[in-house]
Amino acid sequence: MKTDLFIIGGGPAGLHAASVAATYGIETMIVDESFSLGGQLRQQTQQLRNLPKSFKTQTGTALAKQMIEKLRQLDVTKLVKHTMIGTYQDGRIGVTDGHRTIPISANKIIVATGAAEEACAFPGWTLPGVMTVGAAQILLNREYVRPGKNALILGSNNFALQVAKQLAEGGVNVKGIIENKERMEGNETETIDQLQKIGVPLYFNSTIQRAFGREKVEKVILNHGHKALEMDVDLICIGKGLSPILEPFEILDCHFTYEQALGGWLPVYSLSMQTSNPSVYVAGNAAGITDMGAILLTAEIAAVSIAESLECVNNADADKTRKLLWQELEQIESESFKRTFQARANVVKRFQEETDLSQVNGQ
Amino acid sequence: MKISPDKLVEDNQNKEIPFYFNGKLLKAKQGQTIAAALMANGICKFGVSRKLQQPRGLFCANGRCCSCFVSVNGLDHVLSCMTQVEAGANISSNEGDPNVRREVNEN
Ligand SMILES: Cc1cc2nc3c(=O)[nH]c(=O)nc-3n(C[C@H](O)[C@H](O)[C@H](O)COP(=O)(O)OP(=O)(O)OC[C@H]3O[C@@H](n4cnc5c(N)ncnc54)[C@H](O)[C@@H]3O)c2cc1C
Ligand code: FES
Numbered sequence: 001m002k003t004d005l006f007i008i009g010g011g012p013a014g015l016h017a018a019s020v021a022a023t024y025g026i027e028t029m030i031v032d033e034s035f036s037l038g039g040q041l042r043q044q045t046q047q048l049r050n051l052p053k054s055f056k057t058q059t060g061t062a063l064a065k066q067m068i069e070k071l072r073q074l075d076v077t078k079l080v081k082h083t084m085i086g087t088y089q090d091g092r093i094g095v096t097d098g099h100r101t102i103p104i105s106a107n108k109i110i111v112a113t114g115a116a117e118e119a120c121a122f123p124g125w126t127l128p129g130v131m132t133v134g135a136a137q138i139l140l141n142r143e144y145v146r147p148g149k150n151a152l153i154l155g156s157n158n159f160a161l162q163v164a165k166q167l168a169e170g171g172v173n174v175k176g177i178i179e180n181k182e183r184m185e186g187n188e189t190e191t192i193d194q195l196q197k198i199g200v201p202l203y204f205n206s207t208i209q210r211a212f213g214r215e216k217v218e219k220v221i222l223n224h225g226h227k228a229l230e231m232d233v234d235l236i237c238i239g240k241g242l243s244p245i246l247e248p249f250e251i252l253d254c255h256f257t258y259e260q261a262l263g264g265w266l267p268v269y270s271l272s273m274q275t276s277n278p279s280v281y282v283a284g285n286a287a288g289i290t291d292m293g294a295i296l297l298t299a300e301i302a303a304v305s306i307a308e309s310l311e312c313v314n315n316a317d318a319d320k321t322r323k324l325l326w327q328e329l330e331q332i333e334s335e336s337f338k339r340t341f342q343a344r345a346n347v348v349k350r351f352q353e354e355t356d357l358s359q360v361n362g363q
Numbered sequence: 364m365k366i367s368p369d370k371l372v373e374d375n376q377n378k379e380i381p382f383y384f385n386g387k388l389l390k391a392k393q394g395q396t397i398a399a400a401l402m403a404n405g406i407c408k409f410g411v412s413r414k415l416q417q418p419r420g421l422f423c424a425n426g427r428c429c430s431c432f433v434s435v436n437g438l439d440h441v442l443s444c445m446t447q448v449e450a451g452a453n454i455s456s457n458e459g460d461p462n463v464r465r466e467v468n469e470n
Contacts, residue, residue, distance in 0.1 A: 033426065035447055116427050126430070128407035128420025135424035135444075143399030144392070215418050216407040 003029040006106035011039020013284025013299040014112035015067040020303035022074040024312040033083035038064035043142040050293040115242035115285035124211030133163040133239035148235025158186040160239025261343035262288030268351040272305035293332040380450040397443035410457025432457040
């Protein structure tokens with residue numbers, strides 16, 4: 001198969017990039033390994049804050065629906081249940097459904113594969129009933145299954161707090177939120193207030209000593225300050241943050257850099273969201289962990305820049321659009337966590353330094 | 364069970380379909396993943412680990428950790444969190460290492 005633009009990942013970043021690119025008249029194909037498009041939006045029932053100007057405030061699930069519907073009206077080829085697993089020697093990309101692998105040749109590629117949740121090991125962490133906060137959220141909001149009756153949440157970032165709240169509202173008895181630091185990591189006051197109202201206890205300076213159970217988790221012992229606390233739980237949700245998924249960038253020979261505020265290792269990229277491999281662009285949480293607004297804006301920047309390089313829009317117009325998008329990105333991102341945008345600026349600076357250096361070396 | 368107004372995996376979720384787990388007849392909602400359908404039936408242990416035979420179940424729900432393996436219609440090591448249940452599917456727990464087609468390759 002052949003296409004001008006091949007997008008890997010059908011979450012908000014991939015979907016938005018696809019619709020912007022198709023609107024510019026670019027022949028576009030999008031692939032996702034899951035059985036439906038929408039990525040991690042499919043279980044986000046909360047109202048999304050801080051969306052770009054061109055989006056109205058809505059829940060994640062509604063946004064996914066809206067974006068999928070928009071693609072339906074555009075000429076975009078969609079392929080689900082297919083995973084990008086490698087490249088051929090001639091540069092074509094291999095996607096597989098587990099039975100056969102299809103080679104795809106593309107002029108430009110956007111990697112929008114999102115982020116994975118961090119694990120956290122403690123004795124007993126492999127027992128059934130111990131899962132990531134995202135897994136619990138998927139069960140509850142996408143699959144309509146209550147993941148347990150009595151839950152403990154490990155971690156207090158915004159994502160963990162959000163899921164704690166959703167579990168409590170969904171009828172799960174949330175027995176506590178455990179944080180090893182002395183204060184809360186998250187800063188969404190609305191969620192924090194609601195958790196307080198529900199009466200979910202917060203345990204600071206605390207860790208899990210051990211989880212027990214025969215076939216699944218039944219009990220947990222906490223180190224709470226100098227005391228050991230015992231609790232009966234059948235669900236432990238680990239919310240220790242996200243980091244960008246890197247395999248596709250490794251396969252595509254992209255250079256990496258490290259920025260803690262963006263979730264750790266990630267590919268270096270330019271103001272066009274172009275990686276060190278000139279045909280590969282990046283968008284969404286794969287370009288650093290951030291809010292939904294920034295996820296959508298990075299996707300738009302990548303799509304506009306690809307339209308420019310495929311001569312579907314002139315340089316002056318592309319430049320103008322890109323500048324406006326970066327301004328909005330800075331504004332949105334700085335509102336929630338200032339260091340996220342600073343880290344992003346570092347990534348772009350490093351890309352520039354690499355480019356300058358390779359010019360000096362005549363490469 | 365919480366039903367959100369703008370659900371996605373959706374509208375046919377109300378249709379129930381039968382499937383088997385270790386020979387026992389169970390019901391799933393159409394569109395549900397195997398992992399979710401098992402948990403809705405109160406089953407959290409999907410199999411055992413390969414070396415120490417310790418219980419394993421859903422962990423990431425995203426096809427990344429491989430903790431949720433089951434066998435489906437004779438095919439081993441299927442990710443139950445990424446696979447939707449099909450009516451009449453014969454699913455069994457993952458009891459360690461599968462047969463790696465030795466008889467076919469002879470090597
Ligand atoms: C389980 C989970 C729950 C989350 N819940 C929240 C939340 O409540 N609030 C919040 O603010 N953030 C949440 N996040 C963060 C999430 O990353 C962002 O909200 C957002 O969805 C990221 O958008 P994206 O388009 O960059 O990636 P995603 O939405 O993750 O989409 C990436 C897509 O790429 C696909 N993919 C990955 N690798 C391949 C491959 N090799 N081949 C083909 N397809 C591939 C995946 O199947 C996925 O559909 C969650 C993350 C996870 C993992
Ligand atoms: S639960 Fe992690 S791969 Fe299925």
